[in-house]
Amino acid sequence: MKTEAKKGKRSRPAVGFAAAILLVCSLSMTAFAADESTSIGKGESEQTASTSLSYNVTPDYTVVIPRAVKLSSKDITMQITATKINAEPNYQVQVKVSGGLTEGKVKLARTNDTGYEIYAPLKLGNSSIDSNTAVAAFKEHDTTALPGTGTLTFGAPADADGSADIKAGDYTGTVTFQVAYTLVASTGE
């Protein structure tokens, strides 16, 4: 700030300039203060202000699926579990089948004879499933799957004609699962 002052007499342009700068600065500071803080001056009618505190907790979860399942001529069950669930109230951690399922059945191919395939039904309870079925669902902080979910059942494999009299040999297949953090209705389940 430049000032030119004569002894005993103030320079009016300099003072005005300085005041302008101060005003700009104060205006700027005021503008700045309006975003981050509330200024309360002496003499203002409102002498209280609030400070809002917020903290976002990122949803987190760990769902566990078996790496391998060996099928049988009898039903085989498979559990989908969770070791950690931290979800918002209107959300669920849902697991769906994302691959390997066709018309409710998984496919296995015969080793050294991949042209021959067998098919095993995959069910949730007594119901067939598809790619939209939440085969496991968890909410909030509960690592226990919601009722009616979490336990899948593989039925006995059969050939393309539905016969359980399949050819001898070893068979392999894959079923893929995908987990998603999903907004659900306010009723929750």
Add this chain to the structure above:
Amino acid sequence: MKKSIKQRLVSGLLCTAVPLCIAVMLPGGTLTARAEEQDQQLTTEQKEGATQLSARKDASYIVVIPRQAQIAFDNTSTSIGSLVYEEGNLEPDSYVTVTLSNQTSLAHTIKDSYTIPFMICGEDKTTAFTSVIYDESTKTGTKTPLTAEITQADWEAAKAGSYQATLTFQISYMNPHEGE
């Protein structure tokens, strides 16, 4: 067929005894079950995972072998029955081999030094039977006829009495992919 003029007391009870019918069925018809193996985790960073599925059906087969056969006197060619591939569910590229692993002499039941040479043949009655293979393409019920061939000269040289021989068949299963 020229009969010897010598009266034979061969009663016609020339028997070839083979082992009891061998019906072999590997443990089959059930799929093994086993509990889950290692788990994998799906998280906010790893949203997708796969579960490997497997199943196994054990191979099985039934081969039927004649228990015994009787050779009529003075017959140069006698059917002694058939090997029968009665049932089979084999793994890819696998096969069952039935081998005539041993045959004793057709020996007199009292004086075993008296023997009648014979040959076991297949359907063509001229080639000595050694083995037969049944594989995945073999239809169930397939028969392999066997005959006992004795030359006329050997018949004529045979001394009177009852003769007996034993044929031993060995069955083996081969899976070329085993251990892969």
